[in-house]
Every structure is written in C-alpha cells, then in structure tokens.
Amino acid sequence: MTDTDPPHNCPLCPRLVAFRHEARHLHPDWHNAPVPNWGDTAARLIIVGLAPGLKGANRTGRPFTGDYAGDLLYATLRKTGLAAGEYEQRPDDTLRLKGVLIANAVRCVPPENKPTTDEIKTCRPFLMATIAATRPLAYLALGRIAHDSLLVALGEKRARYAFGHGAEHQLSGGGALFDSYHCSRYNTNTGVLTTAMFEDVVGRAAAFIASDRSVERIERIWRSRRGRNGSGAPGRRRQRRPP
C-alpha cells in the first residue's frame, strides 16, 4: 500500500527529479524534496493545493509556508478557527492546524508551477493514501487541478462536479467538496480572488465540518456500505468535536 507521503528522493517523475536536483545545487539549504502533508491526522477537512511553490513550500518543507499563498491561507484558517498560534512563514513557528490536513496534488515543485498531466497522475496515489488514512468529512480544493485530481482519487465522475469558485458539491461517496480559486499572489493581484471571496469559502467549509448533520449523514453512508458489501469497510476511526 502506498504511504501517505512520498520518500525524500522519490524518483517517479524524471522532469521534477531533475528540477529538484537543480534546486539542490543552487540552494543547498532549501528543502528541495517532496513536501509531506501537514496538519491534523484526525482531520475533518483536507485542503488540497496544486504543488509546492519554489520559494515557498519547496524552500521550507511545509505546505503553503514561506510565500504569499500561505499568508492568505493561514490568516484565513486562523480567522475561521481552523488554526491557532502564530504563522511566521517558517515550519518551526507556533502555528497549529485544528481539524485540518493540508496536502498537494503534486508533491514536488514543478517548473513554472505547472505539473504535467502525467505528473499529476503519478503523484495521485499519495493523495489517495492520504484520503484513505484520514477519511475526512469534507475537502477544499484550491484550483481546478486540485479539484480534478481529488475527484479521480475519490473515484467520483469528474463530469458530475464542475469546478467553480464557491461551488459546494455533495459527493456520491459521502462528504462535501468545496471549490476555491487558488490563493496565489497572481490570483489576488489580478482580482480573480479577493480575501473576502476566500474567507467565504473557507468559512462555509469550517461550518460544514462543525455541523453534526454532516457527521450523521456521512456515518449513515458508511454504515449502509458496510451493510451492502459486508466487507467491513471501515467508518471513521475517530469522531471528535470540532475545534
């Protein structure tokens, strides 16, 4: 079974391996390796980004840490009660996520922030393993690539769930998928995404995972699956009150 995180020297995408090696040569003090998930392993919400930024997560080794996208993401998570502590753009700050796990569709930094279709597909088993290990109530996809890769990882039909900022999808397999434009500097500088727009989506995802109704509905789905296939497919291992 695939681990939730790739090995430090994952060899599976030759182009990204070469880019990593180049970055190691230029910046030997940077992380320059696949960036592991970060957050609460008993999370009710998985946030999925695209890939590490060259000078952000690829440099610091923690998702969304060290560049503008993290400034907006973590400020919003703190505001909605999904994070606590201080975010200081470095992995040894006091920031802690509450009920949230952050992953990327692609774990290695791609040139120009653009992974290929093959690279997204090759890295997807790590996302699938993350989902299987976490079994959240909801997902927040940051951008269309994260949205599409999540749907494939979940075994859902992509055509049934069109990506759109602010869209909320009830997944046939249980749980909800919230969509947002990626919180990149480019999107905010061009007005594609405002702070208010982003806070609205994250706030709705936070309200959803805090709702007892969402827990009951998803447990019902898992119970009915166990009854149908008799496989003993596991339900949530942990049920905790939201933070």
Ligand code: SF4
């Ligand atoms: S992107 Fe994923 S699959 Fe490809 S080399 Fe990096 S960790 Fe491995």
